[in-house]
Amino acid sequence: MKSVKVTGYGGVDKLQVFTHDIPKPKEGEVLIKVKACAINNTEIWMREGAYGSGAKSGWRPEGVTFPRTPGSDITGVVQKVGQAVDEDLIGQNVILYPLTSSGEVGQEHIAEDMAFIGSEYDGGYAEYVVWPAELCFAMPLDDYVESAVFPVSGLTAWHMAEQLNILPGQTIMVTGANGGVGTFNVQIASKVFGAKVIAIVGDLALADRLKSLGATRVLSYKSDKLAEEIITVNGGPIDGVLDVVGDALFSVSLEVLKKGGKFCTSGSAGGQQTTLDFRTLYLKHIALYGSVLGTRDEFQKLLDAVREGKIKPVIDRTYPLEEAGSAQTYFKQNGKMGKIVLIP
Ligand SMILES: NC(=O)c1ccc[n+]([C@@H]2O[C@H](COP(=O)([O-])OP(=O)(O)OC[C@H]3O[C@@H](n4cnc5c(N)ncnc54)[C@H](OP(=O)(O)O)[C@@H]3O)[C@@H](O)[C@H]2O)c1
Numbered sequence: 001m002k003s004v005k006v007t008g009y010g011g012v013d014k015l016q017v018f019t020h021d022i023p024k025p026k027e028g029e030v031l032i033k034v035k036a037c038a039i040n041n042t043e044i045w046m047r048e049g050a051y052g053s054g055a056k057s058g059w060r061p062e063g064v065t066f067p068r069t070p071g072s073d074i075t076g077v078v079q080k081v082g083q084a085v086d087e088d089l090i091g092q093n094v095i096l097y098p099l100t101s102s103g104e105v106g107q108e109h110i111a112e113d114m115a116f117i118g119s120e121y122d123g124g125y126a127e128y129v130v131w132p133a134e135l136c137f138a139m140p141l142d143d144y145v146e147s148a149v150f151p152v153s154g155l156t157a158w159h160m161a162e163q164l165n166i167l168p169g170q171t172i173m174v175t176g177a178n179g180g181v182g183t184f185n186v187q188i189a190s191k192v193f194g195a196k197v198i199a200i201v202g203d204l205a206l207a208d209r210l211k212s213l214g215a216t217r218v219l220s221y222k223s224d225k226l227a228e229e230i231i232t233v234n235g236g237p238i239d240g241v242l243d244v245v246g247d248a249l250f251s252v253s254l255e256v257l258k259k260g261g262k263f264c265t266s267g268s269a270g271g272q273q274t275t276l277d278f279r280t281l282y283l284k285h286i287a288l289y290g291s292v293l294g295t296r297d298e299f300q301k302l303l304d305a306v307r308e309g310k311i312k313p314v315i316d317r318t319y320p321l322e323e324a325g326s327a328q329t330y331f332k333q334n335g336k337m338g339k340i341v342l343i344p
Contacts, residue, residue: 003126004324005067009049012325023130025082030133032076035144037124039331039340040152043070046119059119071124072098072117075139075148085133094136097299098151109293125324127344140306146313149339157184158302159294160242160264161193168194170239175200175249176269177210180339183314185242190214191310198230203335227255247271254280264289314338
């Protein structure tokens with residue numbers, strides 16, 4: 001089989017094509033023929049060593065063991081089963097819940113031993129992957145590429161909306177609204193939770209597409225009056241912020257939140273560090289939430305909402321597996337709309 005592996009921390013030249021044996025599923029595992037694998041920022045930061053400083057950057061304190069096959073948004077078809085797995089699974093189309101954990105139900109994503117496919121395990125930049133059978137769910141759509149966009153970004157977005165406990169009619173600002181996570185934040189906040197969504201993008205040429213996903217208003221972060229515009233279009237301060245941008249829009253977010261408003265972050269595409277005047281937080285009673293991925297139950301709810309047509313895949317473009325380096329380079333550009341998918 002072929003796979004693309006990261007050979008060490010560094011640039012895209014650290015992504016190399018390998019040919020090796022197909023892995024064997026162990027007890028409780030299945031072998032999946034990968035049909036599509038969407039890209040996430042996490043595997044780019046894993047390669048760049050951006051999760052920490054020095055030689056041990058990764059999701060876990062011990063860092064990543066190289067060579068490692070990245071890729072955590074995987075769909076495919078079950079080819080073989082290991083011991084103690086029902087043979088009826090062979091031939092089924094599946095989508096992978098992307099993490100293992102000993103955490104109790106509802107706490108899987110925050111267990112200390114949480115480990116992630118594509119970082120602690122070999123992932124989907126490959127023709128085959130092995131994964132626990134109990135973490136393989138039925139694919140939500142007929143198409144492998146369309147289904148592959150949901151796991152990491154969709155699960156993250158769903159969990160963020162749950163954390164803010166969004167209520168129908170509330171106004172929620174979504175930053176990075178044209179990105180992988182943002183396109184799901186727009187859809188989930190509006191179409192599942194019933195919120196009015198103010199979507200923030202760079203290029204207003206994307207406004208109609210964001211409105212078709214459920215945004216009520218679309219504004220550009222390039223405006224120097226963004227905070228004023230948000231308050232004007234909403235007729236007052238807003239209820240919550242679903243953020244993946246970090247520093248670049250943090251002060252605007254705090255400015256436009258109402259007293260008792262809630263801010264949830266799951267990313268920092270526009271700057272990892274910021275400054276904070278504590279008085280803003282306590283005088284406005286603002287609650288800050290940090291968010292990574294989500295639970296198995298949330299994953300199932302996400303897939304159900306996809307099946308019901310409430311959440312649609314948004315795909316910017318696809319690449320063949322061997323062009324993973326070009327795909328990751330493209331991922332880092334501004335102005336994309338939705339997800340990038342690799343096809344083995
Ligand atoms: N915690 C988790 O579970 C989790 C899961 C998935 C992703 N993430 C994180 O979430 C972030 C976004 O991921 P993604 O997959 O959505 O990435 P993406 O598809 O590349 O989208 C990034 C978004 O951020 C916007 N952006 C970038 N720089 C900006 C700036 N200076 N000011 C305002 N907006 C800016 C982009 O807008 P333009 O294109 O218009 O410039 C784009 O909408 C990343 O930090 C990623 O690591 C976290």
